[in-house]
Amino acid sequence: MFEDRSARKQFLNAPPSVSTSIAAMLEPAVAALVLVACHIAYNEPFEGVSMALAILLLVLLFPGINRFGKAGIAVGIDIALSWSSVLFVVLMVGYASNGLKHFNHEMLMAWALVTPLVQWAAVAGGTWLFRIYAAAPDSRRPAVIIGANRIGVRAARMLQSRKAYGHDFLGFFDDRTRDRVELPDDLPLLGSLAALSEFIEQSGVKDVFITLPLTSQPRILNLMDGLQNTTASLHFVPDVFGVSIIQGRLADMGGIPVVGLLVTPFEGVNGMLKRASDVVLSILILLMISPLLLVVAIGVKLSSPGPVIFRQRRTGLDGEVIEVYKFRSMTTQDNGDEVQQATRGDARITPFGAFIRRTSLDELPQFVNVLQGTMSIVGPRPHAVAHNEQYRKLIKAYMARHKVKPGITGWAQVNGLRGETDTVDKMARRVEYDLEYLRNWSVGLDLLIIARTAKLMFSDPKAF
Template identity: 40%
Template sequence: MTNIGEKSGDGSACDGQPSAGGAPREPSGLSGQKAPRFPPDPAREQALVSKRVVSDTIMCVDGMAIFLAALVAKWAYIVAFLQHSPETGPYAVVGAVGAVIAVAAMRYQGLYDFDLLSETGGQTRRILIGLVAAALFLIAVGYLLKISEQYSRGWFVVWFAVSVVAVLAVHAVTTQVLQWLGGLGAFARNIVIYGSGDIAESVIRRVAMSPMNLRVVGVFDDLPRGQKTQVPLSGGLSDLISFGQQRRIDEVLIAMPMTNELQIANLVEQLSLLPADIRICPSATAFRIPPKKLLDYEGLAVLELERRPMDGWAPIVKNVEDKVLASLLLVSLTPLLLLIALAVKLDSRGPAIFKQRRHGFNHEVFNLYKFRTMYVAEDGPDITQATRKDPRVTRVGRFLRKTSLDELPQLFNVLRGDMSLVGPRPHALSHNEYYSTVLARYANRHKVKPGMTGWAQVNGYRGETDTPEKMRGRVERDLWYIENWSVWLDVKILAMTPFYGLIGKNAF
């Protein structure tokens, strides 16, 4: 934080304190008086570089690099190596389609988020996934249209390799450039604050401690004579306007309560002549739950504190993912399911399939299916979790629970729409009621369908949850999954499940 309460270089007092003549300075009027001059500051007069423009530019460069890689591969492999001269047009078309698909896949993963582009980690995986997705798409289309034999397989491999090197090189260079520009302050937003009370003080303190690219360059207020300010001032409203006309301001933050709507409306009206965002912070109290965004309800400002997960296309995509994969798994695992059912029946008396009521999406109760692993079938108000060497567990049941094969019948729950392949694991009704009173936000797990496996399970939170601490760790990871869901995250969890989510020391 710099330049708080700075004075202009020509001796004008801009902090509300007595001037050189000893008399207190009154705020300059909007007309009829000469406003103080603020000397230019080269470090802050540079144009603000748009993060969106940077991200979109890098995305276009990636697409162009992939397209050009197709032409380079055609020349290097087919012309130079094989010494053939086929037409360039067909290869250019495939190169353009592949570039669009690859860039779309990388964008879907969030590769072009500016904060990620500025970091050295997390980009390589997204780039490789995007290029692999494009390659698989082109292979599938070529096979279905029966045109794959018209293109050289060697060219395709060389193209993929050149694309990987080119895109990785582009991002290695751009990351260094963005970090260099960030160090110069090219992406820092210049903020001026109107207000000098506890709200302004809180804003200045939090901005100073925050890693956000924000920089307070001045604080202004019009206080009655004799009233003390809690922060150094650079002038009044007229000085703020003059400051904004002579220096670059990206945002004006009104730091005052919403009690005087007329005063705030007048402020906004007069400040609107500046080419800057105008925002308001009405309270010095921090939100325990940070607001997602500000909405406009026919002129009424509404803060969005929570957002329903998986909106738009996300529920449709996840539903298709569940139905397709569950159907394929059921078809391929049918012999195994029949063998397990037979083993359960021969091992002990009772049904092969066990049903237990669980809470699902939006706390709706459904019957969860499992292979029976115990001599008893509990589904009442008091259910005791299985423990190590539990005498209720059968011989076959012990193996099924250790390997999580007892969960396979839940594929039918997925097809019915009660569950998803990936999501927070559903708990027995009695356990739900208990932990809802013990753990804050526990019930938020039911904002999505429960899953056969989940982020908590592949991170070691599987099996008995006999203490609130264990359940708290599971809940934290479940809520993180809900907030960060993506198709690629589901794919990652499904791929990790056989290694981390099925066999483990906590399963018994």
């Protein structure tokens, strides 16, 4: 593989989007190929319904999570959780469509057990190959950073973390002296900008990262003029006045390059895929849990006077006010300009309400919200309108979480941030996880969150 040296370098030095796509395609491709292999092993024809299943797998798993660079038991657990979620969806679809009768059940069991093992091995093998080829001297990419500042330090740490993949961080260039910049002791300052071109030629620098603020535009233009005569690749890492960049991307709009800073991940095909998965899963789940919904509704009605369904005004996509449905768990229905969050031992919570809150059964009516299109199964949890007005003034980038529809469950909730947020610090941490979800969304991540949520329904110490 990659016997030709130039071919190997071209592969390793391909744009990040190419290597990311390869990693994202790995797990769905493995799932489909193992399905084909199981058909061959059991002498079953691969046609019709089997081909439809393979296509469904690619839709559910692609774009997958890039697990290259990770190893060990943790990766195996994540793969197993994601795969369990996929199997759950496949089984629901097969049950609802009566399609399971077309398959050899022993073959399906073998496919279900073998696929995550092969996926784990493929991730480990891919990681090993990337590291082997990146270790070759002609595959190394020495890099320097222009601008010894906060964003520059972050870029340096990123490059250091990618050393196993060919990146060698050499140091910073800045016109300020060491005593005038805030650099950790382990990050070297190599010299002024005047010495940069000569250093690039002498040290064989392949990548130059410019992290100067936008207020330094004249300096950036002068730098670009001087560096265009070198062979190094130039990268601009914008520090856009402290804005937390979400789904940053370069687009062409009528011939004008436009850089997206705060952009929803659910545009175009991603938006259609997200909505389709929400609708299909919500219909199947509602059909399966309809007896449970009836039992919970009766329990709420008998436990205390008041309506079965509590409707609360919360903030949804793009800051629009929506009505979120929940089984009523309290004796009061706070829905005004001031909303008191539930606390542990809250006297307003009924005994039956405590049970359905602890098991998240009170959230089940929100699958109707998903069908209506006001919510998604996975996304940042919607907050009461009164809380939004409070926290948007206290937490930076708080409203950016509303670039997507709110969810029944989310990345923050499966990372221990469910329940009461009685301090600004707790809410800020929840927002950090919400923004991380927006930056890294994939169908695979959604499935992982769903799987972890199912586990937490029975063993979450934060639920009350």
